[in-house]
Amino acid sequence: MRLSRSFLPVLKESPSGAEIASHKLMLQAGLVRQTAAGIYAWLPLGQRVLRKVEQIVREEQDRVGQEMLMPTIQSADLWRESGRYDAYGPEMLRITDRHDREMLYGPTNEDMITALFRDDVNSYRDLPRMLYHIQWKFRDERRPRFGVMRGREFLMKDAYSFDLDEAGARLSYYRQLLAYLRTFGRMGIKAVPMQADSGPIGGKLSHEFLVLAPNGESELFYDAAVEEIDFERDGLSYDDADALEALFKEATGVYARTDETHEEDLWADVPAERQRTGRGIEVGHIFYFGDKYSKAMGLKVSGPDGDITPMMGSYGVGVSRLVGAIIEASHDDNGIVWPEAVAPWKVGIVTMRADDEATVAAAEDLYAKLKAAGIETLYDDRDERGGVKLGGMDLMGLPWQIIIGPRGLKNGVVEVKNRRTGEREELTPEAALAKLTA
Amino acid sequence: MRLSRSFLPVLKESPSGAEIASHKLMLQAGLVRQTAAGIYAWLPLGQRVLRKVEQIVREEQDRVGQEMLMPTIQSADLWRESGRYDAYGPEMLRITDRHDREMLYGPTNEDMITALFRDDVNSYRDLPRMLYHIQWKFRDERRPRFGVMRGREFLMKDAYSFDLDEAGARLSYYRQLLAYLRTFGRMGIKAVPMQADSGPIGGKLSHEFLVLAPNGESELFYDAAVEEIDFERDGLSYDDADALEALFKEATGVYARTDETHEEDLWADVPAERQRTGRGIEVGHIFYFGDKYSKAMGLKVSGPDGDITPMMGSYGVGVSRLVGAIIEASHDDNGIVWPEAVAPWKVGIVTMRADDEATVAAAEDLYAKLKAAGIETLYDDRDERGGVKLGGMDLMGLPWQIIIGPRGLKNGVVEVKNRRTGEREELTPEAALAKLTA
Numbered sequence: 054m055r056l057s058r059s060f061l062p063v064l065k066e067s068p069s070g071a072e073i074a075s076h077k078l079m080l081q082a083g084l085v086r087q088t089a090a091g092i093y094a095w096l097p098l099g100q101r102v103l104r105k106v107e108q109i110v111r112e113e114q115d116r117v118g119q120e121m122l123m124p125t126i127q128s129a130d131l132w133r134e135s136g137r138y139d140a141y142g143p144e145m146l147r148i149t150d151r152h153d154r155e156m157l158y159g160p161t162n163e164d165m166i167t168a169l170f171r172d173d174v175n176s177y178r179d180l181p182r183m184l185y186h187i188q189w190k191f192r193d194e195r196r197p198r199f200g201v202m203r204g205r206e207f208l209m210k211d212a213y214s215f216d217l218d219e220a221g222a223r224l225s226y227y228r229q230l231l232a233y234l235r236t237f238g239r240m241g242i243k244a245v246p247m248q249a250d251s252g253p254i255g256g257k258l259s260h261e262f263l264v265l266a267p268n269g270e271s272e273l274f275y276d277a278a279v280e281e282i283d284f285e286r287d288g289l290s291y292d293d294a295d296a297l298e299a300l301f302k303e304a305t306g307v308y309a310r311t312d313e314t315h316e317e318d319l320w321a322d323v324p325a326e327r328q329r330t331g332r333g334i335e336v337g338h339i340f341y342f343g344d345k346y347s348k349a350m351g352l353k354v355s356g357p358d359g360d361i362t363p364m365m366g367s368y369g370v371g372v373s374r375l376v377g378a379i380i381e382a383s384h385d386d387n388g389i390v391w392p393e394a395v396a397p398w399k400v401g402i403v404t405m406r407a408d409d410e411a412t413v414a415a416a417e418d419l420y421a422k423l424k425a426a427g428i429e430t431l432y433d434d435r436d437e438r439g440g441v442k443l444g445g446m447d448l449m450g451l452p453w454q455i456i457i458g459p460r461g462l463k464n465g466v467v468e469v470k471n472r473r474t475g476e477r478e479e480l481t482p483e484a485a486l487a488k489l490t491a
Numbered sequence: 492m493r494l495s496r497s498f499l500p501v502l503k504e505s506p507s508g509a510e511i512a513s514h515k516l517m518l519q520a521g522l523v524r525q526t527a528a529g530i531y532a533w534l535p536l537g538q539r540v541l542r543k544v545e546q547i548v549r550e551e552q553d554r555v556g557q558e559m560l561m562p563t564i565q566s567a568d569l570w571r572e573s574g575r576y577d578a579y580g581p582e583m584l585r586i587t588d589r590h591d592r593e594m595l596y597g598p599t600n601e602d603m604i605t606a607l608f609r610d611d612v613n614s615y616r617d618l619p620r621m622l623y624h625i626q627w628k629f630r631d632e633r634r635p636r637f638g639v640m641r642g643r644e645f646l647m648k649d650a651y652s653f654d655l656d657e658a659g660a661r662l663s664y665y666r667q668l669l670a671y672l673r674t675f676g677r678m679g680i681k682a683v684p685m686q687a688d689s690g691p692i693g694g695k696l697s698h699e700f701l702v703l704a705p706n707g708e709s710e711l712f713y714d715a716a717v718e719e720i721d722f723e724r725d726g727l728s729y730d731d732a733d734a735l736e737a738l739f740k741e742a743t744g745v746y747a748r749t750d751e752t753h754e755e756d757l758w759a760d761v762p763a764e765r766q767r768t769g770r771g772i773e774v775g776h777i778f779y780f781g782d783k784y785s786k787a788m789g790l791k792v793s794g795p796d797g798d799i800t801p802m803m804g805s806y807g808v809g810v811s812r813l814v815g816a817i818i819e820a821s822h823d824d825n826g827i828v829w830p831e832a833v834a835p836w837k838v839g840i841v842t843m844r845a846d847d848e849a850t851v852a853a854a855e856d857l858y859a860k861l862k863a864a865g866i867e868t869l870y871d872d873r874d875e876r877g878g879v880k881l882g883g884m885d886l887m888g889l890p891w892q893i894i895i896g897p898r899g900l901k902n903g904v905v906e907v908k909n910r911r912t913g914e915r916e917e918l919t920p921e922a923a924l925a926k927l928t929a
Contacts, residue, residue: 060559062612086607088569088607089565089592094559094607097557100558121532121535121538122537123526124531124627124644125563126643128527148584148586156527158586165526169532169534173498184535189562189563191564193588205564
């Protein structure tokens with residue numbers, strides 16, 4: 054993409070009013086703009102990152118479930134059937150349509166998926182099932198803040214499992230736990246599963262996934278041992294029930310709580326030298342709630358010996374919130390530092406002099422070759438000062454910069470800069486190309 | 492995907508209450524379920540098709556514009572600024588949030604994009620720009636009907652162009668015209684651009700794209716000559732202004748109108764033997780409305796000789812509606828007949844006897860090899876009668892079926908069926924694989 058033809062507005066100064074780094078950087082680098090309190094438009098830079106995060110979530114969910122897509126607007130009747138319409142409170146955006154029917158903007162979808170499953174599934178042979186969707190949700194936060202981290206309209210992946218018994222449901226829960234660890238790992242962040250309250254979803258078993266970050270909204274208490282756990286299990290099969298259970302026990306067996314579930318007497322059992330406190334950002338939440346919704350909404354399937362009420366769980370990932378969480382976990386004084394898997398472009402090309410023929414020719418050539426090699430590249434071809442362009446690239450956080458100027462070209466080289474380490478290397482254009490397409 | 496582990500509910504009987512073929516087939520084949528009047532959940536089969544249609548739209552839009560993503564919920568103030576909040580009428584879903592602020596579920600985004608562009612673009616050097624997004628919209632139809640064809644919540648691609656003058660804006664309009672012809676062509680449907688009213692969007696120049704279909708909601712009057720126009724222009728460049736203008740003139744120069752814009756005196760000029768009437772489904776709509784929004788909302792950029800008010804256009808494609816329109820244009824008595832580009836899976840494998848070892852072994856082998864070759868395959872591995880499975884495959888409309896049974900295998904062959912033509916061919920499994928991976 055040529056920057057001269059893009060809508061990538063960068064603010065010269067850090068915006069006032071934003072309290073945390075990710076919110077400031079998302080505004081300054083032009084990822085989002087607020088269009089109403091807690092509601093954001095994703096400009097092209099932000100949209101590209103959002104789509105990459107979404108795609109990683111999708112690919113890992115496809116390994117354990119099947120995608121579908123439920124609507125944003127729901128009927129209040131559905132929520133009356135499950136019994137939580139009145140209980141949900143003012144965070145639910147309640148809507149009346151032109152025929153005076155009570156509707157709402159879905160904050161979650163347990164009720165709807167239970168009704169859909171009930172209407173189309175009759176036999177125990179059709180279980181287990183894991184269904185998920187990635188759709189916009191709305192929670193009318195009293196005080197939206199921190200940009201997309203606590204917005205009102207947000208993109209969420211929510212999955213729902215249906216099993217014939219508790220053992221099956223636990224296996225579904227363990228599978229999602231593994232899928233989550235893999236999902237966050239691919240994004241370059243470490244999210245720790247912590248025992249959680251179920252809140253308005255209800256249920257017996259629940260874990261939140263928290264990214265450690267000094268600006269996180271949750272206060273954390275954890276055993277330093279969790280920092281040592283390697284959550285990545287490359288070889289682990291989703292069909293290996295024993296290994297999944299062992300993973301669950303290891304990943305959740307060490308004390309790690311938010312202030313909501315913190316228990317002083319258990320905390321006292323953690324050796325003092327291993328007690329850690331800090332802050333974190335919730336990026337996922339999984340629930341096992343058994344027959345709460347299936348019972349309330351009359352979901353039953355016929356089994357070999359009579360009717361069975363499926364046991365359910367639900368599994369959420371805050372897709373849009375993750376964009377902010379990744380920035381909180383990965384930025385420096387100069388701007389965002391994207392992990393490569395979610396970077397809007399892998400490479401940025403900067404010409405230090407847009408009026409120098411050789412510079413422009415070298416940049417055009419590298420741009421064409423990187424594109425041809427399938428490398429996502431942003432080419433800052435504007436007639437701007439080199440320093441301004443370099444500052445913009447640092448701010449936008451692309452993993453690699455190729456800096457091209459007349460002085461280097463005289464010696465036959467360009468500079469390749471690694472955004473994370475700051476290392477710069479002088480390479481011939483051919484060697485730069487080889488390095489970045491390797 | 493194995494059907495035995497999927498949520499692909501097929502109805503045994505054609506559903507009552509659905510008036511048109513696409514609506515019936517989308518319910519019967521399990522693409523969607525209605526969750527409230529005019530609001531649908533997309534089950535996995537429908538979601539796959541929806542995503543393919545969306546991706547084709549995206550790829551063609553990426554050739555002329557840049558993607559972003561605006562939210563579904565908008566502030567009423569934005570629409571007051573553009574002056575159309577009160578004018579919009581009861582189709583707008585108006586919402587009051589917990590702080591009693593007036594909001595709405597966006598039916599379109601001219602107001603918001605104009606405000607975003609105004610806040611971040613200052614110089615004529617930053618024009619022209621074409622921005623688009625693909626997002627859910629809501630129009631509170633008085634009488635939603637025809638399934639996703641006239642639903643209330645629907646997925647739309649809407650693009651917006653900003654140019655320095657009318658000539659530039661016309662070029663943007665012509666580019667989108669070409670992008671639309673290519674988009675619909677890739678989906679295997681022919682959509683004819685017809686002169687249209689601008690309605691509440693406003694403006695001077697407007698065309699609708701209509702797919703000819705006996706169940707279409709619009710009445711059409713057209714010169715038979717439009718049927719002869721080849722709208723595909725493979726070699727045409729988006730930078731060739733003359734060729735784009737010539738395309739526009741050819742594509743829109745022949746009489747083709749809906750009942751809304753039909754003019755009897757012009758119609759009389761069409762030779763009687765070329766006069767055609769019929770019905771059609773609107774799948775796209777493009778508008779050039781000049782400075783209507785930029786003026787009302789104070790969007791100006793500084794030019795070399797003073798301020799310039801950008802000239803704008805907007806360009807919509809009904810993404811979810813297209814799924815219905817494609818089915819209207821492509822089905823038979825047995826079910827849906829997907830064009831390959833939008834098919835949920837390319838190949839379906841059916842075992843005629845799930846209890847025959849050789850049959851299952853051959854099916855598993857072909858399934859594994861098709862997957863390894865990257866061919867999207869649905870494998871009906873259920874313990875069901877062969878006839879039921881074949882009926883399901885016809886209904887779901889996958890382009891190719893591989894039918895495997897003990898009788899054929901004795902002779903070393905499987906059957907490969909083309910869903911569109913009904914042709915069946917006996918081939919060795921290796922030859923079937925070669926044919927479908929070619």
